[in-house]
Amino acid sequence: MATARAERLVNLVLCLLSTRQYLTAEGIRRIVPGYADAPTDEAFYRTFERDKSELRDLGVPLEIGRNSAFDSVDGYRIARRDYELADIGLEPDEAAAVALALRLWDSPELTGAARGALLKLRAAGVEVDERASGAIEPRVRTSEPAFPALLAAVQSGRVVSFDYRRPNDPQPRTRTVQPWGVVSWRGRWYLVGHDQDREATRCFRLSRITDRPEAFGRAGAVSRPEDVDLLKLVAGVDRDPPPATSARLWVEQGRAQGLRRRASVVGQQRLDGVDGDVLEIELFYPDSAASWIAGYGPDVVVLEPDVLRKSVHEAHLGTVAAFSGAEVDG
Template sequence: MNLAICLLMARRFIEKSQIRQVVEGYHDLSDAAFERTFERDKDELRAMGVPVETGSNNPLFPDEVGYRIRRKDFELPAIEFTPAETAALGLAATVWESATQAEQAVTALAKLRASGVDPDPARLDALAPSIGAREPAFASIWAATIERAPIRFGYKGRPRRVEPWAMTYRRGAWYLLARDRDKAEPRMFKVARVDAAAERIGRPGSYAVPEVDLEASWGSLEPKQPDAEVVLGIRQGRAPDLRRRGRPVSTQQEVPAGYDVLAVSYARAGDLVGEVCAHGADVVVLAPAPVRRAVLAELRATAGGRP
């Protein structure tokens, strides 16, 4: 703290020996302890995002290295927020379920408050969004993504070495977009499937994140386009979710009384079979025969005492 104030107040580079003399808490230390403490404090400031510059005041003696912090690099830029914007920021600080990230967001908001932004909590009373981060590997991958540090982890039983590019949160799950070093191409990873905490295999900032079309990459997470069709009998007034996706058709087949006939398109057979089964007697498959057989087999398994 005192080091930060000292370097911030300095108009020129301050040499280490001067720092040791003037900074409270440094001058009583032994040489070795001072070196250690000074290096640690300096690294901490840099990790906080405070750029500690090194340089020399004297062009003739460039070896006399000193340190300083530029005020414009140190201070949060002054930003004006409207009351609506402020309210949104206030709400944002309550969103994280993960304690570590919640702390980060709260401190960020406290910094805004320190510069005179005061959210009115009542304004967005009707909203309570939240983001979870229960994945065991979340913290290590999040930190590596922020610091651009290459990592390795086990994924679907295989070791991976990757350079994290970006993360996304979709329907309650975190994903990592990263360059797979062994395959030399970008890959999408579901963080929940990463075996355990990721391990660093390189220094922070040791690779560049290219300009990628993130939207397009995340697009691969969207459900596959439907490319097959099934004809269903749906009991009247039931299964509105399937009805919405279907269109009425006519069939030669016999249809149970009280059922409408709809054609519904789907992308993955396994998902469709599960979905149809979940509706029990409200939805029956009329065609094609393989889907019908699959549904019957699943229903028999559920009905047949196993369990």
């Protein structure tokens, strides 16, 4: 029974996350696997109310509303901007737990149920946001061009070579490395492995790789030593954290729950006729935080610092240009 409830909750979240419309309880009953088995209307509504309460207890932000003035009953949906989390730093044991959860999601039972929910959603004539179909599935996000080739080399166990530019040295130099793993640490990505030219263990920041890494040699020739902790090696290279930057943001009331979890409310302010809260947040990597904040659209406005405000504004202009196909003059 616990497994059936968990699958039903996953299907419900995926359904509400995948639609831009408000779905009524009866619509959800027809679409989401697990509800159609209710023997009576009363049994369905009891189950649905319990599921809604459980999702709220888990921090899932359910929105209630109507698609038009002609609708007679309320509907439900989940706004992606409030559901998604920002980048999270994990300890090694926490990362292991996430890996186990990812294996569970990859199981045929859950993926099959999720795909079935999307098919029923489309069959019911509900507009589905294609991007949301993978929002529940954990993903690794990185903008480093060298990342895919290095990860492939680690997974295949092959030696890799690339041109690498050291700090204060404008001339890149070729490195030949036995790759052990790719690690994220404090907003940066690193390759850890054995440098064959220097006969020593080295960490390489991906942003300093100037070309596309090339793998060569026999697959399976490289394996990570069992006693090596990749994260500790990287932490030893990047010991000093960057200074925190304090930012003040205006957030519309009831919006941007993901951001609110990391910030403190310090006041209220009415902006362009809309009531909102003034939040303070500490950012260690304002450059990467700008794209995260920009994702909340008009629900969040940067009050200060001015550099962050301009970065978010430029991100908004870039999004407009991408969708309009024209260059936008800021």
